[in-house]
Amino acid sequence: MMSTSSTKQVAETSGAGSRQMILETAARLFRHEGYSATSLRAIAAACDMKAGSLYYHFESRDQIVSEVLDIGVQRVFDAVKAALQALTADAALATILHCAIEAHLRALLHSHDFTSANIRILGQVPAHVRESHRSLRRAYENYWLELLSPLQRSGQIRSGADLQRTVYFLFGAMNWATEWYDERRFDLAQVATEMADLVVLGLQAPVAQRGD
Amino acid sequence: MMSTSSTKQVAETSGAGSRQMILETAARLFRHEGYSATSLRAIAAACDMKAGSLYYHFESRDQIVSEVLDIGVQRVFDAVKAALQALTADAALATILHCAIEAHLRALLHSHDFTSANIRILGQVPAHVRESHRSLRRAYENYWLELLSPLQRSGQIRSGADLQRTVYFLFGAMNWATEWYDERRFDLAQVATEMADLVVLGLQAPVAQRGD
């Protein structure tokens, strides 16, 4: 715990222990049933346990939901950072954006229950839970802003584009995939390429005259 | 009830009666508290009524949530249709997309509680509620596909763009505005223009070579 002030653990992988199974089960239920409908009894039953047993692993229901929310953002954040670190320092706009979008989408859809739960229930959890989760979300948003900012200063992104709103548009387009992506119907690499093409062309070209 | 098989009413405006107030109050609570946490008592209390009284206006809790969901899509659908009907038949890609995006965003954020509730709780309502709502959502999605399809056939949209996914990207970017848009910080017309510029340029230009 050197780099953050949080004492919460963020699990990395599908794992062995009851604690990990509880988190994965809770994420799946939060995603599909919502925050309020996902009772401790429901989580416990889906783990073949009883409600009281959850209190051995967690202090409260809110601690469970808090960890689920953090995992959803942290896994995507880590994946995008790792993917971009593999690029050379002089990579072009198209390369950087394609890499970041594909990494975001891949992590988003790989940890589907955690990320989808995050998107769906964030607005419904108690205020103190949302508050403690906010710094992580803000950090990830700022990471994207700092990714685009030098590209605009160097002229690769047209000066007319508002980066704050560009990130909002991008997050919306990417995160909405949790609602429609189906691995049997789509190829993730192709989806990432199409989205990157759309955004790269939209950001780098000069603004055309509209007909109205 | 001539043009649809549904018996549900879809209210058009902020209105007078208790029924309308119940729907607006329910939408606000569904948005912020979620489907399951929004009890009949909570809706009634926020209307200065008692839970039992709601049964005079609605048959069940699910009928309330069902109408809230439909209103959220129907208002946006109607607004976009009306805005596009004001355009001439030979309007260009940029004009059509800018008009449709601005109309969608304006209706989305004007009926904020209904549309935001729709996006947040759709995945959490009982299956039969979601099922009865599906045809309306599908119709609106198809409306956008049929808007873009002739533009691709005429060459205004590059042939490499997959229209189904383009609509998903667009819906994601637009609907995410329910989570970040603040009328005190942003100008809606400007947001619509920026989003339209991004998408128009991304769709009409030929695909550039990526550096990787």
Place this chain on the structure above:
DNA sequence: GTCTATAATATGATAGAC
């Protein structure tokens, strides 16, 4: 139209057995 009273059931959390 809105109320009160009620039925049958579910909730988060705790205490303590094993």
Place this chain on the structure above:
DNA sequence: GTCTATCATATTATAGAC
């Protein structure tokens, strides 16, 4: 580490007063 039992409270829906 998981269980059972329990507390105080909340839930949807109905019946019927006014």
